[in-house]
Amino acid sequence: MAINTTPALEADGLVKTYSTGRGKPPIRALDGLSFAADAGTVFGLLGPNGAGKSTTIKILSTLAKADAGRATVAGIDVSRHPARVRKAIGFVAQKPVSDPVDTGRENLVLAGRLQGLSAPDARARAAELLDRFGLGDAADRQVKTYSGGMARKLDVAIGLMNRPQVLFLDEPTTGLDPEARAELWAEIEKMTRIENMTVLLTTHYLEEADRLAARLAIVDHGTVVARGTPEELKNGLRGDAVIIELAPDSDPAYALAALANVEALREIGADGRTIRARADLGAATLPQALAALELAGLPVASATVARPSLDDVYLRHTGRTLSKAQNHALENAS
Numbered sequence: 001m002a003i004n005t006t007p008a009l010e011a012d013g014l015v016k017t018y019s020t021g022r023g024k025p026p027i028r029a030l031d032g033l034s035f036a037a038d039a040g041t042v043f044g045l046l047g048p049n050g051a052g053k054s055t056t057i058k059i060l061s062t063l064a065k066a067d068a069g070r071a072t073v074a075g076i077d078v079s080r081h082p083a084r085v086r087k088a089i090g091f092v093a094q095k096p097v098s099d100p101v102d103t104g105r106e107n108l109v110l111a112g113r114l115q116g117l118s119a120p121d122a123r124a125r126a127a128e129l130l131d132r133f134g135l136g137d138a139a140d141r142q143v144k145t146y147s148g149g150m151a152r153k154l155d156v157a158i159g160l161m162n163r164p165q166v167l168f169l170d171e172p173t174t175g176l177d178p179e180a181r182a183e184l185w186a187e188i189e190k191m192t193r194i195e196n197m198t199v200l201l202t203t204h205y206l207e208e209a210d211r212l213a214a215r216l217a218i219v220d221h222g223t224v225v226a227r228g229t230p231e232e233l234k235n236g237l238r239g240d241a242v243i244i245e246l247a248p249d250s251d252p253a254y255a256l257a258a259l260a261n262v263e264a265l266r267e268i269g270a271d272g273r274t275i276r277a278r279a280d281l282g283a284a285t286l287p288q289a290l291a292a293l294e295l296a297g298l299p300v301a302s303a304t305v306a307r308p309s310l311d312d313v314y315l316r317h318t319g320r321t322l323s324k325a326q327n328h329a330l331e332n333a334s
């Protein structure tokens with residue numbers, strides 16, 4: 001059997017600039033962004049708000065045009081054959097698409113009809129998806145009576161009505177409580193398997209990328225700064241993270257100077273009172289680090305050793321933690 005090696009999704013050097021009004025400098029949302037995703041897998045684009053994830057999805061789903069670069073979806077060039085691309089994809093936007101006064105079933109059937117299904121096919125597919133997403137009992141209730149998690153599942157089901165080869169999920173769990181988020185993650189995993197499709201997921205949740213994405217690209221300022229499986233990215237860091245929270249009366253600059261003498265520590269940095277460093281054997285190195293701080297008369301509030309996380313990967317490639325970048329993006333937006 002011939003193996004299909006064409007990536008299900010490919011972005012090559014995408015550039016997109018938005019003009020922001022007279023006299024104001026344009027925003028370069030994408031700055032040569034490239035990645036490729038294999039068929040039948042979940043590919044994650046991870047980055048804070050404003051990194052360029054939605055713009056990438058919009059270009060790949062033909063809702064926006066790139067200024068430069070090339071993109072293909074299911075092997076189809078998005079700028080040359082947008083209509084063909086639209087037939088091959090499903091799109092779940094950040095904002096809900098369902099009509100709150102219609103029932104879940106009515107929303108699904110209407111979406112299916114708009115996507116070109118016959119009435120019987122749309123009804124059958126709606127029933128199948130309602131069942132799959134555990135919405136069978138609520139199928140004939142108005143969507144305005146649904147919980148946030150149920151409404152989000154319905155949005156995803158709407159994106160699946162036409163059995164897409166590629167599904168775009170733009171921050172699918174933003175705004176959901178942890179329980180609803182975990183439930184939707186399980187649904188996304190199951191659905192990718194059952195429907196045998198490729199999913200492009202954007203997220204600013206590290207845990208979500210770690211859990212769902214077979215491979216991911218970390219996006220910062222419109223470009224990919226790191227890519228690989230979550231494990232490859234974490235293993236690339238070598239060693240454990242050593243995190244020391246200084247007590248309020250400890251000066252981080254003095255702490256950095258004191259820790260520079262601990263040979264086993266490397267990549268030592270301070271973010272406010274939080275000192276982060278790496279060590280091959282974190283548990284053995286931590287006592288040495290604490291001793292060096294004590295010798296310098298610098299009290300510590302808490303200390304931990306952790307296996308590398310995607311946040312460490314993010315920090316390595318962008319110089320800041322994802323939560324910090326996310327807060328910064330939200331402050332700029334407000």
Ligand SMILES: Nc1ncnc2c1ncn2[C@@H]1O[C@H](COP(=O)(O)OP(=O)(O)OP(=O)(O)O)[C@@H](O)[C@H]1O
Pocket residue numbers: 018019020027028029047048049050051052053054055056171
């Ligand atoms: N229509 C637009 N007009 C002007 N600027 C825009 C427009 N859309 C996006 N931008 C800007 O482009 C940059 C990238 O935005 P984009 O929405 O792609 O990022 P994101 O990573 O998806 O973040 P979010 O999760 O907030 O959507 C941001 O600086 C954003 O403010």
